[in-house]
Amino acid sequence: MIDVLYFAWVRERIGLPKEQVETTAATVAELVSELKLREERYAAAFEDISALRVAVDQELCEFDAPLAGAREVAFFPPMTGG
C-alpha cells in the first residue's frame, strides 16, 4: 500500500486529495500507467505528464524514479510559490 497525494488542479481533476493504492508498480511511471487505466478522470489528469511534477516521500524526482520502499507519492503541477 502506498499513499498517493494530489495537489492543485490534479486534485480537482481526480476529485480527491489523497488515497491509498495497492500497487506492484516498480516506478512512478508504472504507477501512472496503472492509475490511468482506472477511470476517465485519472486518464484526464495524467494525459500529459510533462505538465506534472512528482515527489516520492516528499522529494522531487523524475517519473522513472523507483518506488521500492516508498511510502508516499505526490502528483502536482509546476509550483507557483512566492
Next chain:
Amino acid sequence: MAIRVQEAAFDLGAEVQDFATAQTQAGAVVNFTGIVRNTAAGDLDRMEIEHYPGMTESALTAIDAEATKRWVLKDSLIIHRYGILRPNEMIMMVATAAPHRVDAFEAAQYLMDYLKSRAPFWKKEFTTDGAEWVDAKDADEDALLKW
C-alpha cells in the same frame, strides 16, 4: 535560520525589526516581501494558496541550507502563507542577514528564485470571470539557471 508556513497574516514591520535587532554579527539585512497582485483589470477577489504540508517545510529547509553554504549568512527568515488571501495582502517574506550587503542581497534572491519553483505551493486566482490556477512561468524556471 527560521522557516514558518502559516495561514495567519504576519506583521512585516515587526518581523523585520525583530530580525534585524536580533543580529550580533551582521552588517546588512535584506528583506523581500511578496504581496497579492491584482489582475490588470483589477477584478481579483481572492487568491487561494495550497501547499504540501511536510514537504513544504523540508523543501524550504533544504533551499535555506544551500544558501547558507553558498554565502556568508548569519541568519535567515522565511515566512510563507497559505489559504485565502485578498489583493495586496502579504503572501510571504524572506529576510537575510550577512556581514556585508552583497551576500545578503544575493542570498535573498537565491531563496526567492528557488522558493518560487521548488517549494510546493500553488496559487489559484478567483476573479469575477471565475477561478484559474496560476501557471508557472518559464522565466521563473530559467531564473534558476543563473545559480
